[in-house]
Amino acid sequence: MKILSAADIYKWEQATLISQNISSVELMERAAEALFQAIQQYVGERQASFVILCGFGNNGGDGLALGRMLHMAGHIVRIHLLEHTSYSAENEINQQRLHEMDISISSLSPESILEFPAKSILIDALFGYGLARPLDDRWKPLLYQINTASNPVLSIDIPSGLFADKPTPIEAPIIQAHLTYTFACAKLSLLFPKYASFTSNFQILDIGLEKNIENTLSTPYEYLQKEDVQLLIRPLQKFSHKGTFGHAYMVGGRYGSIGAAILASKAALKTGCGLITAYIPACGYTILQGAFPEAQVETDPLDTHISMFPKQITDYDAIGMGMGMGTHPDTEIALRQLFERLKLMPSIPHLLFDADAINILAKNPDWHVLIPPNSILTPHPKELERLIGLWTDDFEKIAKVRDWCRRYQQIVVIKGANTAIVLPNEMVHFNSTGNPGMATGGSGDVLSGIITSLLAQGHTPADAALLGVYLHGLAGDIAATTIHERSITATDIIAHLSSAWQHLQNPYL
Ligand SMILES: NC(=O)C1=CN([C@@H]2O[C@H](COP(=O)(O)OP(=O)(O)OC[C@H]3O[C@@H](n4cnc5c(N)ncnc54)[C@H](O)[C@@H]3O)[C@@H](O)[C@H]2O)[C@@H](O)CC1
Ligand SMILES: [K+]
Incomplete structure (x- = not known):
C-alpha cells in the first residue's frame, strides 16, 4: 500500500x-x-x-x-x-x-x-x-x-x-x-x-x-502488508531436496556471544533453507553443535574471535555475518581481505551484514565502495548512526539512508517499530508487523538468519529483505497472542516462524 x-x-x-x-x-x-x-x-x-x-x-x-x-x-x-x-x-x-x-x-x-x-x-x-x-x-x-x-x-x-x-x-x-x-x-x-x-x-x-x-x-514510500509479501513467496516443489533450498553460511559469535550465531542459524533453517553452516571461533564448537544438531559447524583457527574467512566461504548460496562477531582488529582485517577477494570473482553469494559487521564498516567509510552491490545491511538505530552519521529528525534519517543506498547500491533495513527497508532505487518500505515485545536480545540475530535463509533460497535481495522483515514481525505478533509481550524472547520468535509461514500462505487468515 x-x-x-x-x-x-x-x-x-x-x-x-x-x-x-x-x-x-x-x-x-x-x-x-x-x-x-x-x-x-x-x-x-x-x-x-x-x-x-x-x-x-x-x-x-x-x-x-x-x-x-x-x-x-x-x-x-x-x-x-x-x-x-x-x-x-x-x-x-x-x-x-x-x-x-x-x-x-x-x-x-x-x-x-x-x-x-x-x-x-x-x-x-x-x-x-x-x-x-x-x-x-x-x-x-x-x-x-x-x-x-x-x-x-x-x-x-x-x-x-x-x-x-x-x-x-x-x-x-x-x-x-x-x-x-x-x-x-x-x-x-x-x-x-x-x-x-x-x-x-x-x-x-x-x-x-x-x-x-x-x-x-x-x-517512494510503501506500507508493507500481507498482500504485498504474499506475491514474493516461492512455492515449494514436490521433488525438492535439501540442495534445492540453498545453503546459508552464518558467520558470527565470539567468546561470550556464541548464542547470537546459534539464534541466527536456527532462524535460517526454520525459515526454510536446506542447509546451514555456522562459522564461529573455536570456543563455540561444542556449544553450537550441542544446542543445534541440525547445523554444520566450521571454526576459525582462533578460540575467541574470528580472524580469517575460509576459502570456501564463497561456495555458499548466501552469507550472513556480524551477529555477536565483535570488532577485533583481526576480524576487521579479515573482512577487508574478504572484500578484496570478492572483487576478483565473477559471481559471489548474496551477502547480509549485521551488528559488528556494520560497526566495522562504519569505522571504515572508505570501504563502503567495496561492499558488493545489493548486499543487505540490517542496522539498529545506533549502528545506523555510526554508519551514516547523525540526523535531526526521522525525515532526515530516511533521506540520508535513501541517499546512501543509491550511492552504494545497497539495501538498508532500519530495525525498530515499523522497520524500514530502503532499496537501491530509493524506495522505502515500512513494515506493518511486529510489536514492542520483540525489542529483546537476539531478535536482530533472528532477523539476520531469516533474511539470509531467504537469500539462500534464491529470493532476490530486495524480496528477501521485504519478506524476511515481514515474516519476523509476524512470528513475533503470533508469539504475542500466547506469550505476554514482556516475556517474548528471540527463541519464541523462531518457534513461531512456522505459524507465520502458515498465516502468510493462508488466504483466509
Ligand atoms: N476532503 C475530503 O474529501 C475528505 C476529507 N476528510 C477529512 O478532512 C481532513 C482534512 O480537512 P481540511 O483540509 O478541511 O483540514 P483540517 O480539518 O485538518 O483543518 C483545516 C483548518 O484548520 C486551519 N488551520 C490549519 N493549521 C492551523 C493552525 N496551526 N492553527 C489554526 N488553524 C489552522 C486551516 O486554515 C483550515 O481552516 C482530513 O484529515 C480528513 O479528516 C475526510 O472526511 C475524508 C474526505
Ligand atoms: K485529528
Missing part, C-alpha cells in the same frame, strides 16, 4: 469525487461510516459515552458526522465545536444535520475548561491533514487537558497538531492518541519513532477512494 503526502491524498480525494460522481459531503459520510463501524468494534456491544472535539475544517466535519451516527446507535454523545469565523462547507452541512436532529453542539475554544465524564471516550477531530503550521502555544491548555485525562483518546485521521508528511516540532501542542483511525493510507508521521508518544497505534480505514487514481500517484 502506498504512503502518500497530504497533497496527494487531497488530489486522490478530489479525483475520486469526479470519477465516482459523488459530492464531498457524501465522501465525508462514507468516511464517518467507516469510523463508526471501527468504533463500534472498539466498544463492542456496550453503550458507550463519547466526547467529540471538532475543529472547523473537514476533520471536524468527520467528527460531527460521526457524532450523529453514534447518537443514532444509542450511545451518549457530547459534541464540542471550535468557535470560528468560517467553517468548511462540509462541516456546516453536518452542523445543520445535527441541529435538525436536535443534537446539541457546545462551543469550544483553546481557552475552554472541559470536564470529561469518567469512562467516556474522547474523539479528537480538531485538525487533520489540513494543518498548515504547527499549533501555537494558545492551544496548549486545551491539548494538555486532553492529553492528561485518564480517558482513551481516539484521533480521526491523524493526532491533531501533527503534520502527516513533514517534521513537526515536538514541543508544539500535539494530541497523544491511544489509537488513530486514519483514512485511505498510512501517513509517514504515524510510522516514525520520534512521534511514537502521539501515535502509539493506528488503523487504516478504507473509504473507497478510487484505486485507478491511486496508481497514478507516485511516491
Whole structure:
C-alpha cells in the first residue's frame, strides 16, 4: 500500500469525487461510516459515552458526522465545536444535520475548561491533514487537558497538531492518541519513532477512494502488508531436496556471544533453507553443535574471535555475518581481505551484514565502495548512526539512508517499530508487523538468519529483505497472542516462524 503526502491524498480525494460522481459531503459520510463501524468494534456491544472535539475544517466535519451516527446507535454523545469565523462547507452541512436532529453542539475554544465524564471516550477531530503550521502555544491548555485525562483518546485521521508528511516540532501542542483511525493510507508521521508518544497505534480505514487514481500517484514510500509479501513467496516443489533450498553460511559469535550465531542459524533453517553452516571461533564448537544438531559447524583457527574467512566461504548460496562477531582488529582485517577477494570473482553469494559487521564498516567509510552491490545491511538505530552519521529528525534519517543506498547500491533495513527497508532505487518500505515485545536480545540475530535463509533460497535481495522483515514481525505478533509481550524472547520468535509461514500462505487468515 502506498504512503502518500497530504497533497496527494487531497488530489486522490478530489479525483475520486469526479470519477465516482459523488459530492464531498457524501465522501465525508462514507468516511464517518467507516469510523463508526471501527468504533463500534472498539466498544463492542456496550453503550458507550463519547466526547467529540471538532475543529472547523473537514476533520471536524468527520467528527460531527460521526457524532450523529453514534447518537443514532444509542450511545451518549457530547459534541464540542471550535468557535470560528468560517467553517468548511462540509462541516456546516453536518452542523445543520445535527441541529435538525436536535443534537446539541457546545462551543469550544483553546481557552475552554472541559470536564470529561469518567469512562467516556474522547474523539479528537480538531485538525487533520489540513494543518498548515504547527499549533501555537494558545492551544496548549486545551491539548494538555486532553492529553492528561485518564480517558482513551481516539484521533480521526491523524493526532491533531501533527503534520502527516513533514517534521513537526515536538514541543508544539500535539494530541497523544491511544489509537488513530486514519483514512485511505498510512501517513509517514504515524510510522516514525520520534512521534511514537502521539501515535502509539493506528488503523487504516478504507473509504473507497478510487484505486485507478491511486496508481497514478507516485511516491517512494510503501506500507508493507500481507498482500504485498504474499506475491514474493516461492512455492515449494514436490521433488525438492535439501540442495534445492540453498545453503546459508552464518558467520558470527565470539567468546561470550556464541548464542547470537546459534539464534541466527536456527532462524535460517526454520525459515526454510536446506542447509546451514555456522562459522564461529573455536570456543563455540561444542556449544553450537550441542544446542543445534541440525547445523554444520566450521571454526576459525582462533578460540575467541574470528580472524580469517575460509576459502570456501564463497561456495555458499548466501552469507550472513556480524551477529555477536565483535570488532577485533583481526576480524576487521579479515573482512577487508574478504572484500578484496570478492572483487576478483565473477559471481559471489548474496551477502547480509549485521551488528559488528556494520560497526566495522562504519569505522571504515572508505570501504563502503567495496561492499558488493545489493548486499543487505540490517542496522539498529545506533549502528545506523555510526554508519551514516547523525540526523535531526526521522525525515532526515530516511533521506540520508535513501541517499546512501543509491550511492552504494545497497539495501538498508532500519530495525525498530515499523522497520524500514530502503532499496537501491530509493524506495522505502515500512513494515506493518511486529510489536514492542520483540525489542529483546537476539531478535536482530533472528532477523539476520531469516533474511539470509531467504537469500539462500534464491529470493532476490530486495524480496528477501521485504519478506524476511515481514515474516519476523509476524512470528513475533503470533508469539504475542500466547506469550505476554514482556516475556517474548528471540527463541519464541523462531518457534513461531512456522505459524507465520502458515498465516502468510493462508488466504483466509
Ligand atoms: N476532503 C475530503 O474529501 C475528505 C476529507 N476528510 C477529512 O478532512 C481532513 C482534512 O480537512 P481540511 O483540509 O478541511 O483540514 P483540517 O480539518 O485538518 O483543518 C483545516 C483548518 O484548520 C486551519 N488551520 C490549519 N493549521 C492551523 C493552525 N496551526 N492553527 C489554526 N488553524 C489552522 C486551516 O486554515 C483550515 O481552516 C482530513 O484529515 C480528513 O479528516 C475526510 O472526511 C475524508 C474526505
Ligand atoms: K485529528
